[in-house]
Amino acid sequence: MDLEKIKKYLKEYSGPELKIMEVCGSHTGAIAKNGIPGLLSDRIRLISGPGCPVCVTPSSYIDRLIQLCLTPGTCVVTFGDLMRVPGSRMSLQQAAGMGGRVKMVYSPMDVFPLAGREPETCFVFAAVGFETTAPVYALMVREILEEGIGNIKLLTALRTMPGIIDRMCAAGADIQGFLAPGHVAVVTGSRAFEPLAAKYGLPFAVAGFTGPQILAALGGIVRTCEEARKGKAAGRVMNFYPSVVTREGNEEAQALVDRYFAVSDAVWRGMGNVTGSGRILREEYAGLDAGSADLTEDHKINAGCCCDRVLMGKMRPSECPLFQKVCTPLHPQGACMVSTEGSCYTYYSNHRE
Amino acid sequence: MLQSGMITMEHGSGGQATGELIGEVFASAFDSEVLNRMEDSAVVPGSGRIAVTTDSFVVTPLVFRGGDIGRLCVCGTVNDLLMRGAVPRYITCGFILEEGLEISLLGQVVKSLAKTAREAGVEVIAGDTKVVEGNGGLYINTTGVGFVPEGVDIAAANAKAGDAILVSGTMGDHHAAILAERLQIQTEIESDCAPLGEMVRGLVEGGIRVRTLRDITRGGLGTVLKELAEASGKCFVLEESAIPVSAAVRDFCGLLGLDPLYMGNEGKLAAVVPAEQAGEALEILRRSPYGSGAAVIGRVEEASENAKAGELLMKTPLGGVRKLTILQGEGLPRIC
Numbered sequence: 001m002d003l004e005k006i007k008k009y010l011k012e013y014s015g016p017e018l019k020i021m022e023v024c025g026s027h028t029g030a031i032a033k034n035g036i037p038g039l040l041s042d043r044i045r046l047i048s049g050p051g052c053p054v055c056v057t058p059s060s061y062i063d064r065l066i067q068l069c070l071t072p073g074t075c076v077v078t079f080g081d082l083m084r085v086p087g088s089r090m091s092l093q094q095a096a097g098m099g100g101r102v103k104m105v106y107s108p109m110d111v112f113p114l115a116g117r118e119p120e121t122c123f124v125f126a127a128v129g130f131e132t133t134a135p136v137y138a139l140m141v142r143e144i145l146e147e148g149i150g151n152i153k154l155l156t157a158l159r160t161m162p163g164i165i166d167r168m169c170a171a172g173a174d175i176q177g178f179l180a181p182g183h184v185a186v187v188t189g190s191r192a193f194e195p196l197a198a199k200y201g202l203p204f205a206v207a208g209f210t211g212p213q214i215l216a217a218l219g220g221i222v223r224t225c226e227e228a229r230k231g232k233a234a235g236r237v238m239n240f241y242p243s244v245v246t247r248e249g250n251e252e253a254q255a256l257v258d259r260y261f262a263v264s265d266a267v268w269r270g271m272g273n274v275t276g277s278g279r280i281l282r283e284e285y286a287g288l289d290a291g292s293a294d295l296t297e298d299h300k301i302n303a304g305c306c307c308d309r310v311l312m313g314k315m316r317p318s319e320c321p322l323f324q325k326v327c328t329p330l331h332p333q334g335a336c337m338v339s340t341e342g343s344c345y346t347y348y349s350n351h352r353e
Numbered sequence: 354m355l356q357s358g359m360i361t362m363e364h365g366s367g368g369q370a371t372g373e374l375i376g377e378v379f380a381s382a383f384d385s386e387v388l389n390r391m392e393d394s395a396v397v398p399g400s401g402r403i404a405v406t407t408d409s410f411v412v413t414p415l416v417f418r419g420g421d422i423g424r425l426c427v428c429g430t431v432n433d434l435l436m437r438g439a440v441p442r443y444i445t446c447g448f449i450l451e452e453g454l455e456i457s458l459l460g461q462v463v464k465s466l467a468k469t470a471r472e473a474g475v476e477v478i479a480g481d482t483k484v485v486e487g488n489g490g491l492y493i494n495t496t497g498v499g500f501v502p503e504g505v506d507i508a509a510a511n512a513k514a515g516d517a518i519l520v521s522g523t524m525g526d527h528h529a530a531i532l533a534e535r536l537q538i539q540t541e542i543e544s545d546c547a548p549l550g551e552m553v554r555g556l557v558e559g560g561i562r563v564r565t566l567r568d569i570t571r572g573g574l575g576t577v578l579k580e581l582a583e584a585s586g587k588c589f590v591l592e593e594s595a596i597p598v599s600a601a602v603r604d605f606c607g608l609l610g611l612d613p614l615y616m617g618n619e620g621k622l623a624a625v626v627p628a629e630q631a632g633e634a635l636e637i638l639r640r641s642p643y644g645s646g647a648a649v650i651g652r653v654e655e656a657s658e659n660a661k662a663g664e665l666l667m668k669t670p671l672g673g674v675r676k677l678t679i680l681q682g683e684g685l686p687r688i689c
Contacts, residue, residue, distance in 0.1 A: 033675060034669045035667075038673045039672060211670070211671040345681070348678075350676055350678070352676075
């Protein structure tokens with residue numbers, strides 16, 4: 001179907017209300033940037049899910065990074081997004097202001113020259129991310145081991161998508177279809193979502209990140225839902241990003257991740273412990289871990305913060321009582337307002353309602 | 354001789370070393386009669402409505418693709434004067450030098466500053482040099498003075514419903530060039546830092562009834578236009594597809610998860626002019642070597658239910674509408 005036909009179809013849809021969750025934070029951003037909500041029928045509602053790695057990291061993880069950066073002889077190395085995420089008492093940025101050593105980088109591999117120049121300092125990399133980023137951390141571990149580097153460690157908060165989607169569906173989420181994360185699917189393959197589609201009888205559409213790609217995937221989901229009302233099975237995975245996503249995914253990257261990281265339970269901010277939804281360094285490489293295993297505590301800095309409900313798709317950011325009032329990107333009360341991929345940040349900065 | 358050494362605390366003593374530094378690095382580059390008098394303050398002619406602006410420049414690296422801190426400080430200062438319709442005349446420069454700064458690098462920056470001042474038609478009439486402990490850094494504070502011709506009234510609140518919104522070229526070049534240098538990413542992107550006098554003179558002398566001018570610096574186009582919408586109490590509506598962004602900057606931003614609409618320039622302006630003069634204004638901008646990429650990007654609308662006062666709306670190529678706000682925090686790269 002060409003773009004104009006898809007736009008017309010989505011605008012004129014008049015069936016029962018459909019709630020479609022975009023799981024990936026990059027999709028949340030792209031939807032706002034393209035003004036997509038305004039192109040849809042008011043019977044189609046897009047809901048932002050837990051797909052921003054920074055937003056789902058529990059406060060105890062931030063607290064641990066802060067403790068590390070304030071420890072003499074230790075430097076925390078991180079991507080920029082994590083700097084302003086509130087821990088239970090402060091953010092990494094505030095800890096840096098108190099004399100903590102934090103170095104912001106744009107690629108995990110930037111840690112190697114740092115560590116080479118300062119052999120007496122222990123560099124702890126804040127390894128946060130989904131399936132997309134995990135292979136890079138695996139490459140990092142491989143290099144540490146092969147080069148026998150003794151002063152780089154990882155504090156991991158690695159999360160995987162199928163586990164959390166399963167948790168949401170099992171908890172009875174009112175969602176009729178998923179816009180599946182394109183970048184994650186490049187690594188995992190579209191097949192990663194097949195068991196979920198079958199188990200819950202819901203359509204999953206793997207989508208790219210341009211406006212037309214997102215609209216095409218939404219069109220696929222809506223059409224599948226309409227067909228389901230005529231008796232056809234809705235539980236299937238559609239690939240609307242075939243230029244880079246295959247059913248099998250990048251098997252080399254998958255093997256690399258498996259080699260160094262084991263599947264683990266993981267705590268998600270506001271959602272608690274989710275079985276099998278994380279990755280952690282395998283036992284034989286535990287020496288490289290800066291203490292990731294026991295970071296289960298999660299603490300709200302503002303009792304009114306609804307990040308947990310926003311992440312689960314139960315509430316729109318604009319429905320949170322703190323949104324835009326006390327919670328803004330400059331004074332975030334919860335992680336979703338910090339990262340440029342967070343739902344609250346995207347809604348705020350684009351006035352999405 | 355001096356040109357080969359490094360700045361030491363002695364250069365800030367006010368004694369002989371300071372004198373040598375000023376003589377060899379500054380006086381020779383500026384060659385200004387007013388400066389050469391070495392008086393405690395400059396006394397210069399001028400009358401009428403005076404425009405004054407001040408700014409501090411702290412950029413690293415000091416030299417970057419497309420410019421350096423010397424060129425930048427002149428452009429930033431004269432452009433601020435120009436945006437009120439003033440004709441820039443004088444500029445002052447206070448230099449704060451860190452110990453360890455290469456004097457040859459200082460010389461290069463000062464020569465570039467002097468050359469840009471000549472291009473922009475301003476005279477450097479006062480200066481100061483201080484030395485502080487540090488690590489080879491260099492900061493410049495400037496004050497610019499200009500005169501506003503009779504009858505010129507260019508201000509943020511002047512936009513009227515129906516007016517056209519123009520920009521003088523591609524967005525984000527300076528910011529992207531600096532970021533690329535700092536991240537050591539190899540790109541073709543050059544800073545666009547340039548004095549905009551020719552363009553502004555062209556508009557004013559060409560009879561364009563310019564309502565508002567803004568140079569699109571920190572915060573980028575999104576921030577600048579949102580501020581203008583608020584100041585005028587109108588709604589600004591943009592066409593995303595009309596906003597010029599070079600392919601290199603677009604790719605660079607895509608790579609780092611940045612938005613060119615929130616990336617600063619140092620040689621681009623936004624102009625609000627009456628719709629019937631938009632075509633003429635566009636031609637004037639394009640005649641300047643720094644305005645060849647000028648474009649009409651949107652228009653000013655009266656506040657209504659769908660386009661509230663002070664809002665900045667952008668029509669996306671898909672036909673959707675995105676509401677823009679001012680830049681939030683710093684543009685940090687994304688992580689996945």
